[in-house]
Amino acid sequence: PVSIMWFRQDLRVNDNPALNAACDMGKILPIYIYDDTTPDGRAPGSASQWWLHHSLTSLNDRLNGHLKIFKGDPKVLIPKIMESIKAKAIFWNRCYEPWQINRDKEIKKQLIDSEFEAYSSNGSLLWEPMKVLKKDGTPYKVYTPYYRNGCLKIEEPRYPKAPPARITYADDEYKDDGLDALNLLPEIKWDFTISKMWKPGEEGAADNLSEFIQHAARQYKDGRDIPSMKGTSRLSPHLHFGEVSPNQVWYAIKDKFGATEDKSIDTYLSELGWREFSYYLLFHFPTLPNKNFNDKFDKFPWRKDAKALKAWQTGNTGIPIVDAGMRELWQTGYMHNRVRMIVGSFLVKNLLLSWHEGERWFWDTLLDADLASNSAGWQWVAGSGADASPYFRIFNPILQGEKFDKKGKYVRKYCPELKDLPDKYIHKPWETPGVIAKDAKLELGKSYPEPIVDLKASRQRALDAFQEIKG
Ligand code: FAD
Numbered sequence: 001p002v003s004i005m006w007f008r009q010d011l012r013v014n015d016n017p018a019l020n021a022a023c024d025m026g027k028i029l030p031i032y033i034y035d036d037t038t039p040d041g042r043a044p045g046s047a048s049q050w051w052l053h054h055s056l057t058s059l060n061d062r063l064n065g066h067l068k069i070f071k072g073d074p075k076v077l078i079p080k081i082m083e084s085i086k087a088k089a090i091f092w093n094r095c096y097e098p099w100q101i102n103r104d105k106e107i108k109k110q111l112i113d114s115e116f117e118a119y120s121s122n123g124s125l126l127w128e129p130m131k132v133l134k135k136d137g138t139p140y141k142v143y144t145p146y147y148r149n150g151c152l153k154i155e156e157p158r159y160p161k162a163p164p165a166r167i168t169y170a171d172d173e174y175k176d177d178g179l180d181a182l183n184l185l186p187e188i189k190w191d192f193t194i195s196k197m198w199k200p201g202e203e204g205a206a207d208n209l210s211e212f213i214q215h216a217a218r219q220y221k222d223g224r225d226i227p228s229m230k231g232t233s234r235l236s237p238h239l240h241f242g243e244v245s246p247n248q249v250w251y252a253i254k255d256k257f258g259a260t261e262d263k264s265i266d267t268y269l270s271e272l273g274w275r276e277f278s279y280y281l282l283f284h285f286p287t288l289p290n291k292n293f294n295d296k297f298d299k300f301p302w303r304k305d306a307k308a309l310k311a312w313q314t315g316n317t318g319i320p321i322v323d324a325g326m327r328e329l330w331q332t333g334y335m336h337n338r339v340r341m342i343v344g345s346f347l348v349k350n351l352l353l354s355w356h357e358g359e360r361w362f363w364d365t366l367l368d369a370d371l372a373s374n375s376a377g378w379q380w381v382a383g384s385g386a387d388a389s390p391y392f393r394i395f396n397p398i399l400q401g402e403k404f405d406k407k408g409k410y411v412r413k414y415c416p417e418l419k420d421l422p423d424k425y426i427h428k429p430w431e432t433p434g435v436i437a438k439d440a441k442l443e444l445g446k447s448y449p450e451p452i453v454d455l456k457a458s459r460q461r462a463l464d465a466f467q468e469i470k471g
Helices: 017-025 046-062 074-085 098-113 143-154 192-197 202-215 217-223 236-240 246-257 263-284 295-299 306-314 320-332 337-350 355-365 371-382 397-404 409-414 434-439 455-470
Strands: 002-007 027-035 068-072 089-093 117-121
Touching: 002 017, 002 074, 017 027, 017 089, 017 117, 027 046, 027 074, 046 202, 046 355, 068 074, 074 098, 098 117, 143 263, 192 320, 202 217, 202 236, 202 246, 217 246, 217 263, 246 263, 263 371, 295 455, 306 320, 306 337, 320 337, 320 355, 320 397, 320 409, 337 355, 337 371, 337 397, 337 455, 355 371
Parallel strands: 002 027, 002 089, 027 068, 089 117
Antiparallel strands: none
8 A cells, every 4th residue: 555654844764753654554655745824924934944945855865856845735735645646544743833733633634534544653752742741630831840750750752763674655656846846945145154054954963963972962061051162962953854853862862871970961851851841832832932921921011113123133232242143143044042042131121122023033044943942932031931031030141241252252253343352341342441442443333333222221121111010
């Protein structure tokens, strides 16, 4: 019998439970559908589209050119393809975005009603959200008990599977739309630096994982906070598109370092846990991307300020660590986690702009843009989320810069107009004495912007606004 293997956010051949199950049944027709009807305003942003294009190219190579690519509504396309190739069954790995869950349920029902078989597997999470619940049967809302008492106690994550011993392909004559029909590449070429830095696909994912294990894993606990260092694994876009499974990452680390007491290893595994927690929250609270988790924040007096938003987006706020982060994002499609927290806090607290503005910008510009991690990350920063950073904890971007970018290496890389400033002023150029500024060719307001807000006053304004909703 022939089956369809429907690739979605699992663009890999290794450790792919649905692919293994499909191949066990016989011949397969591997397909990918760019769903342009269901996403509910959540079609991939420009950076994700770029990644997807290259990831599909890479998957197609892994499948020796057999991947069929379509654009349209899976609810219409799948039954049509199944009829026409006389497929008996379809296999996929589950996705957890609310719009995908609803669509998949509909498709499954429709297929089963028409006497097709439809099988779904877990290919993207270490622990499925429906299996981890508190004793009273309700979902956890706080990370540590979720991870330590829930996940780690219920079961060990599944060990990764070997790829299918053999893949036999069904009728290759079936006409697809082809990758070019998806139109995923940018018209204006902004991807030069991005292409040099990233290698979408299974091979690129494996390279980053092994580089991390060799060079950074043991120092992760401290290294992860230094944005000028390659101290983290850079696996987030690969994990988002499923070019590597979290199980492969989890066991690559465990098998290498064993049952160690090493804090760095434990911290890294627990970051994978944060990814799980984001998916968990999205699954149990599907309004996470759109609504404040804590509804007290519905009354929060967010400002509207197009000029300030633009300055933030383009990295021209006059606060060096914030500008460096926003420019890193624009140039590389990535931003270091520590800096995501700093630019986020600056947007929602110092500028008092809604976290949705930040979430949307990240959605369009991050290569790892992920509905679960992005919404959870922004709600955490805003203080409106589950287990969020308390609202009154407002990052001081100068102190953050001085602590995590001591010598200003990161700022100098992305704000080259500040590169000649002494370390002492690199995070507060407005304090540079005249002669020194002149030597460093700094003309505040000309070569580099003046700060767009007063950090102290805007901090107080945020605290006052918070006091209002708290009362
Ligand atoms: P590592 O430090 O090597 O961590 C390994 C993996 O663990 C990551 O690849 C990621 O999958 C997971 N992880 C680590 N930290 C977190 C976290 N805080 N939350 C969830 N998962 C985590 N991550 C995304 O993948 N997509 C997003 O759209 C996204 N948006 C964010 C928005 C904000 C405001 C914030 C504060 C964080 C966001 N994150 C997001 C989480 C985190 O910043 C990135 O996952 C991380 O920087 C990716 O780099 P890495 O792969 O080198 O991470």
